[in-house]
Amino acid sequence: MTFVSAHSTPAVDTAVEHATQAMIAVRQLRRTYPTADGGEVTALADTDLHVSDGEFIAIVGPSGCGKSTLLRLLAGLDLPDSGRIELNGHMVSAPSRDVGVVFQNATLLPWLTIASNVSLPLRVGGKQRGPALGTEELLDMAGLGGFGAKYPNELSGGMQQRAAICRALIRQPKVLLMDEPFGALDALTRERMNAELQRIWLATGKTIVLITHSISEAVFLADRVLVMSPRPGRVIADLTVPLDRPRDFADAVGHPAFIELSHQVRKLLNEGEGK
Template sequence: MSDAIEAARPLIAAQALCKTYITASGASLLAVDRVGLSIGDGELVTIVGPSGCGKSTLLRMIAGLDEYSEGVLKLDGTPITGPSRDVGVVFQSANLLPWMSVRDNVALPLRVGGKHTAETGRVDRLLEMTGLGEFGGRYPYELSGGMQQRAGICRALARDPRILLMDEPFGALDALTRERMNLELQRIWQQSGKTIVLITHSISEAIFLGDRVIVMSARPGRVLRDIAVPIPRPRSLDTIIAHPAYGEIAREIRGLLNAEGTVD
């Protein structure tokens, strides 16, 4: 994927990106500190860091939901000024609308925000792809946590965006469901060829999914290291733990976060 052209113009690029919050008492709080990022088309990049390290803020800025205070943040060469149709967001804990059926939730992006798109079976194909084919008529509360988050991923894919931003999407799930969702996300990514940026505080999830793992420090969030994961795909949970690089990278990340003194 990473040929010369991609290297010259990454899909998501940040330089010296800063975010300062003004607290209620009037003090300014630096949340993200001079972050540099370069994410190529089709990459799956994971960002790992301690709680409150500004990784969610970073993702929200890429999604156009939060403004940045300083620096450069570009999407396909254009500065980000707001939400883009090229970006689909997967929220923590699915964030489905409880009053809509699963199908209506997934179809929501096609019905709002100006340009209305004809569905032409796209919603059903997405539900089918994530094993939710029979559940389109159900309501979110009738689904398990894992199924809800699959519907959340379908919704983010509904407009066929180039980029999927995922903010700790599996954090609320139990360990077994989470492992299954990791496998499924890998499959979706390989099938769809999307660019995915996923935030997690799980080191194993970050390594399992990532082409690269970006390690962030505690607040103010800085990029501590950008680690390539040279483990071939498709990865499985068994083979990855046996791979020598896995232990090495896990130790490296843990070391970085421990040195910060803020590992969860």
């Protein structure tokens, strides 16, 4: 494993510069929500970012900064008050088959087998555009070969999350959005799942956007780490991760470059919280 110097780039300038070549391009995004007292709270303001095709991006920020709101907007599950989101050059205004989503809980249907859970989008999502991945192929890739006939309650939490990732990939989406997918797992299982996710990403070449509270998870997995400000959220730093692929967690976390970048992310978060 080799390392180069980490560097940051201005988020707004980068988003504009790469907008024409980005798989995801976000410009001046704003989202507000009404409050019980008749006022409103601004979750996101002046948010810009870009994600290139095949890139792995991790987004970190303080609680309540709008990370999950941003992911819902990227998925077309919610609409912004202003600004623009483009997926592969097309404006996002509704959920798309080109986007797969994985949430913190696997949300597998307990009465279906793992194989049936994984293939469910093919049965309920309408006509498939282009070839779908095979269920067994996906399960094998995720290390779940031989578990297709099992039910969710027969699998560990980490295995259930791997099945949820397979379900999100079954329709061959261009983009995989992940909202704290390993947040409910214990530390050792989470570390193993980080390695599994890296392996799946390397095997599929999908564009991945990961929301996480874990700085070490973000630095280990991502090509770039985007740091968000406290609410109203916006991207305040765009940091390149100085690690070659593939990465080994035990080797990476002790290296000075990994430690330096993790410290830089933590400092940005602490400075933001102090404002």
